[in-house]
Amino acid sequence: MRADAPDMPEFSPRQNAVLEQALRLLVEGGEKALTTSGLARAANCSKESLYKWFGDREGLLAAMIAHQASKVRTFERSGERLTADLLRDHLELFARDLLVVLAGDVSLALNRLAIGQATREGSKLGKLLLEHGRRQIDRRAMALIDQGKRAGLLRFDNADAAYHTLYGLIVSDLHVRMLLGEPGLKDNARQAERAVAAFLTLHGTQKQSADTLGVSAGR
Amino acid sequence: MRADAPDMPEFSPRQNAVLEQALRLLVEGGEKALTTSGLARAANCSKESLYKWFGDREGLLAAMIAHQASKVRTFERSGERLTADLLRDHLELFARDLLVVLAGDVSLALNRLAIGQATREGSKLGKLLLEHGRRQIDRRAMALIDQGKRAGLLRFDNADAAYHTLYGLIVSDLHVRMLLGEPGLKDNARQAERAVAAFLTLHGTQKQSADTLGVSAGR
DNA sequence: GCAGAACCGTACCGTACGGTACGCAAAAGG
């Protein structure tokens, strides 16, 4: 519930530096590389401090997620009057940003970590990751498509459903594939273009040129 | 490459029983519950046999994936002449089946396992899971949309891209959410309907009624 | 400048894992 608390230091600079090292270890070697001893060594701190600061290992993991989430900020660039072209541009920018975020080392490592722990009942890590990591990007997209609807450029009954459609068109099974170790796309921009074109075909109010949809000629 | 080898015993009945126990342990307690000692106890076999049969732990995990994949069969129900309604029905059936498969206990557990190991370079588990677990369902869908295209009911340049669009519309971020521990959908059928309706709007050759798309009135 | 807190480095403990070795029973085969 970060929302309305611009303060909330969460962690001291020292602790943030330790968390940064923890993320580095996690990205480099996966969960098995993130041991309390290893982190203490890498961050030049003592295990006792780790346990004093974060309680136990799960607390450390949660702190890492919170720390990473606190680094991500999405700037709402509202204000300007939306046109069809502008909406398309913003949607494509969102799509590219989303693909870049999902393909990020830290994002993948944290998602792998949370998924690995997801079996345990009192895991909370998954929920934490979804709430902290996704809210920002969800809010940005929802604001955008809401704006599009108010400007008469989009039509849909359920904004949530429309957003999930957009998300699915952009990401498809790419996220899971990357989590499983496959390399990402070579060309995010092209994927973003196609996804947004499809989304506008489904939910736009203006005729879409079929060029970017790949449904024109048919070989 | 299971394809044309109806034989290929892969494993003896006894070994399959052990693998079944391994899957049960994995589903119930996650990766940490799947220990060699625990499996030997649960399956009434010795650790020595486990190592003789599967080599090491990674071999056991790979065997579990192969075993699970060998249980899944997709029957190609080609033959019949496709109509628009029939295509829609088959697409919706595929969508529902896909959602059911992805939400399955064993599928989620194996995906979590492979994702947890994905950091390690020589993991192979992720690739193995994608190839064994996905090929069946991919082939079924590809055959279906190819058939649709040959029947003049679908249009697209790139069958792969079209399939990924369909997949994204059906699954969106649901798979990752479930992997993170969120409950699945309450109503797979509704999701399947909407996804297929959207897919047909994008790639169908006939006019689609907008009812199921949720873009009709606009509140 | 000093007392107290915070903290680092290290050593330590209990546990549990992956993997190996061995003794013995039961099946297979001649």
Next chain:
DNA sequence: CCTTTTGCGTACCGTACGGTACGGTTCTGC
């Protein structure tokens, strides 16, 4: 009937982890 194979049950080993304790050191507040 005897031999060979297979495999179960158990004990064992080395290792490495999470977590705790302690002595020495640096930082902080008064």
